Amino acid sequence: MATLSGKNVLVIGGSSGIGYATAAGALAQGAHVTIASRSEEKLRAAQASLPGKVEARALDVADSASVEAFFNAAPTYDHIVVSGAAFKFGTVRDQNIDDAFAAMNVKFWGAYRVARKARVAADGSFVFVSGFLSRRPKPNMVLVGAINAALETLAQGLALEMAPIRFNVVSPGIIDTPTRAAMPAEARKAMLENVAKSLPVKRVGLAEDCADQILLMLRNTFMTGSVVYIDGGGLLV
Numbered sequence: 001m002a003t004l005s006g007k008n009v010l011v012i013g014g015s016s017g018i019g020y021a022t023a024a025g026a027l028a029q030g031a032h033v034t035i036a037s038r039s040e041e042k043l044r045a046a047q048a049s050l051p052g053k054v055e056a057r058a059l060d061v062a063d064s065a066s067v068e069a070f071f072n073a074a075p076t077y078d079h080i081v082v083s084g085a086a087f088k089f090g091t092v093r094d095q096n097i098d099d100a101f102a103a104m105n106v107k108f109w110g111a112y113r114v115a116r117k118a119r120v121a122a123d124g125s126f127v128f129v130s131g132f133l134s135r136r137p138k139p140n141m142v143l144v145g146a147i148n149a150a151l152e153t154l155a156q157g158l159a160l161e162m163a164p165i166r167f168n169v170v171s172p173g174i175i176d177t178p179t180r181a182a183m184p185a186e187a188r189k190a191m192l193e194n195v196a197k198s199l200p201v202k203r204v205g206l207a208e209d210c211a212d213q214i215l216l217m218l219r220n221t222f223m224t225g226s227v228v229y230i231d232g233g234g235l236l237v
């Protein structure tokens with residue numbers, strides 16, 4: 001299997017959660033890592049706490065001008081991980097249509113913009129992060145399931161259109177990351193405990209569970225167009 005040693009790896013969403021764990025893992029495997037996200041403050045904090053030297057650059061994947069400016073000033077990367085997204089949930093009837101468009105804009109069109117503008121080595125790869133809702137739609141989260149399904153199909157199409165550059169997708173189940181930081185602590189704890197009880201593995205996921213799979217996808221040169229579920233068996237129950 002190929003190594004990440006000396007490779008240029010960009011992790012979009014690298015300031016938190018799954019992206020942060022991926023950046024830490026890539027550093028441990030000897031990669032030159034750049035993390036990117038919107039907030040300079042979060043980037044600086046991540047840069048200070050990651051176990052090694054990383055470059056940090058501001059980027060908003062929801063904004064075409066930001067993506068264009070970022071990649072105009074960027075080197076050719078060996079690998080790009082797109083784990084950066086933030087959006088609101090809601091039912092199709094009740095969610096504000098602008099919030100619905102914003103969710104698709106950041107998570108689906110964000111990955112599309114990056115694939116369109118980034119320079120990536122011919123033997124390089126992309127990993128997108130989707131989510132289990134594409135296979136297990138849930139009331140109140142219908143749109144996000146559809147966005148995840150679109151993202152998975154986008155990656156598979158790009159695996160053909162941009163070959164030999166490889167495209168793979170990690171689809172997480174419930175992962176305990178700062179994404180739920182706004183929930184009241186007690187409600188969050190109870191929710192995570194309930195999910196853990198329901199899963200065959202009897203625990204919720206950690207960011208590192210997803211990062212391990214992402215790093216494997218970057219290194220495995222025979223893997224493209226794959227969607228891997230890191231969900232503790234959630235699709236089985």
Ligand SMILES: NC(=O)c1ccc[n+]([C@@H]2O[C@H](COP(=O)([O-])OP(=O)(O)OC[C@H]3O[C@@H](n4cnc5c(N)ncnc54)[C@H](OP(=O)(O)O)[C@@H]3O)[C@@H](O)[C@H]2O)c1
Nearest residue numbers: 013015016017018037038039060061084085131175177179
């Ligand atoms: N955690 C779960 O249970 C779970 C389950 C299924 C799928 N997922 C998916 O996994 C991905 C990562 O989630 P996570 O749990 O690691 O979330 P997280 O801890 O909240 O991290 C999200 C990261 O994305 C960045 N980001 C948000 N909007 C961005 C934008 N417009 N442009 C660039 N970067 C942006 C954030 O930084 P800034 O705020 O600085 O931009 C942050 O670094 C998301 O796509 C999420 O939908 C997560």
